[in-house]
Amino acid sequence: MKVDPPEHPTRSLHYDDAAYSDAGALDRELHRVGEVCHQCRRCLPLCPSFPKLFDLVDASPEEAAGVSQAGFEQVNELSFHCRLCYNHCPYTPPHDWDVDFPALMRRHQLARAQRDGIPLARRLTTRTDWIGRVAALAPALMNFANRNRLSRILMEKLLGIHRDWIQPTYHSQTLRRWFRGRGARSEGSNGRVVLFATCSVEYNDPETGQAAVEVLERSGVRVDVHYERCCGMPFTDTGDLDSARANAEANVAMLLPKVEAGALVLVPGPSCSLMLKEEYPRLLRSEAARRVAAATRDLMEHIHQLARDKQLPRDFKQRLGKVAYHAPCHLRAQNIGFRSRDLLALVADEVVLVDACSGVDGTWGMQARFHEASLGVAKKMLGAIDGAKHFLGNAERGVVEARLHAPGAVHARAGIHQHHLVGDERQEVARAKANVLG
Incomplete structure (x- = not known):
């Protein structure tokens, strides 16, 4: 040819x-x-x-x-x-x-x-940081609306989000609010990091960030928490390059002094870490963006390095049994290996790698017009996790959970403990926290 x-x-x-x-x-x-x-x-x-x-x-x-x-x-x-x-x-x-x-x-x-142009509804759904700030003021009201059938039907008609898409839970105590009240508790004998919280962890899964902070500090790492705005990834879903670039510029300006002071940037979400690592240098074409990108690590990538350097405590109190681990597409795109799987192998009897797409990617899978197509993509993933006792993954909260609760996924979720149905790093870090801290 x-x-x-x-x-x-x-x-x-x-x-x-x-x-x-x-x-x-x-x-x-x-x-x-x-x-x-x-x-x-x-x-x-x-x-x-x-x-x-x-x-x-x-x-x-x-x-x-x-x-x-x-x-x-x-x-x-x-x-x-x-x-x-x-x-x-x-x-x-x-x-x-x-x-x-x-x-x-x-x-x-x-x-x-x-x-x-970009439809107003799509512009609104990509403002995840704005939505989080408002929701944190009245989380009970937002959570009720996200679970009420009538409001979900209206949401589908007005914003295009499918009525069966599992919306995340919001909390009044965000990760930064928790960290401000607690403060850092390690001098940093094994290095310094800044945890770029992401919208998901800041507003929907503060437990992920809390567990990450405690595991890192237990390993002798000095941790600071940063989050002022979204990384900008949702804007790339709609072609809003100006907004993506504006957020990138602001985040680089905030993170660069910390990087220059010797800190690594840890990101507890593969889409966001991919954004910082690869898209920021392309969007900004600046030395500052390249320096921040070079210092950015996926959260579990860094914890795995701590384990390799024998700096991660391993006095685990219990084992997990058989675990299915979902490796999301944006993690695989970084070509850093399956570090979460390798860490889970330290505490699980068997780790089954689920190397299949969830069919979500940011805001695409939640749209009503792509709902059936996205479920079709997720079939392989759902079949692969069938029979596992626990299910863990790196993707943002709601991604895999929405799949497991979707119509047609009953068989796939039947044998999995409900309290492990989380599609992000929270369960991996929280489990490490429980085992490391006892």
């Missing part, structure tokens, strides 16, 4: 380049990459984008060359930026064919947002 190289190499094409938003250049690249994907088809089972693309190709006498702009927009709608196809593809850079399907879908999404 003869494949022409891209007009503009992926690694040197930036958001602000004129070619990035040029409609003609984008259309040619969509058809070029579409032809490569059509001839290969290795990514067919990964997400709904590829079956849609191949259906369009097969329906056209000109194959990929005959796919219309409207057809490629259908493909783009079904891309939820899990990034699994990048590691799966044999033709990614530095291969001469230079195929980066996730980057191309992001480029197409930004072009569509620039052309059509």
Whole structure:
């Protein structure tokens, strides 16, 4: 198969380049990459984008060359930026064919947002930090609304969030409020870190952050907690590049002095850690962003390093038995290995790796129009966890929990203890806390 190289190499094409938003250049690249994907088809089972693309190709006498702009927009709608196809593809850079399907879908999404604008409902649902601040003022009211059937029907009609999507629980005592009242309790004989709390941990799962702080301090690490605003990842779901860049600039300005003072940045959520590590340098193209990115670690990545350096106490009081561990897509995209699985092996009799997508990715899976498609993606994951006594994962709270409680998932969750149905690092860290601290 003869494949022409891209007009503009992926690694040197930036958001602000004129070619990035040029409609003609984008259309040619969509058809070029579409032809490569059509001839290969290795990514067919990964997400709904590829079956849609191949259906369009097969329906056209000109194959990929005959796919219309409207057809490629259908493909783009079904891309939820899990990034699994990048590691799966044999033709990614530095291969001469230079195929980066996730980057191309992001480029197409930004072009569509620039052309059509972003609906108000989508703008509102991506303001997770604003929602958290308001909800923390009256969490009982917010939690009631999120569980009331009538309000959920109205939410679906007004905001497009499916009525069966499990909404997170909000708390009045956020992580920062807890930390301010408690203060740091380690001098830092084994280093200093700043815990970038994320919207999920700050407002929905403060226990995750509390457990992380205590485990790290028990290991001789000095911990400070930082959270002023969202990392900006939800804005990338809608193509709101300006808001993503504004949050990135503000967070880098806040984190850089801590990094310069010798601290690492720990993030208890793979989508957010991926944002800081990879997207901040691309968005800002500054030395400050690159320095913060270089100092950023996934939370369990760092705790695993502490264990390797024999700085993590291992006087565990009990074992877990058989555990199914879900490795989320954005963690796998970081190519750091399955550190949570390796840590769980210290305390579990058996760890089953669930290497399958939950079909959520930020705000895509919660949308009513993609509900059935996202559940279809999650089928493999649900089947893989069937029979496990405990289920743990790295994704944000609500991601896997929503899947386990979705219609059709009853069999998959039947054998799992209810108090372990959490789709984030809280249970891993909390379990480590319980075993380490006794």
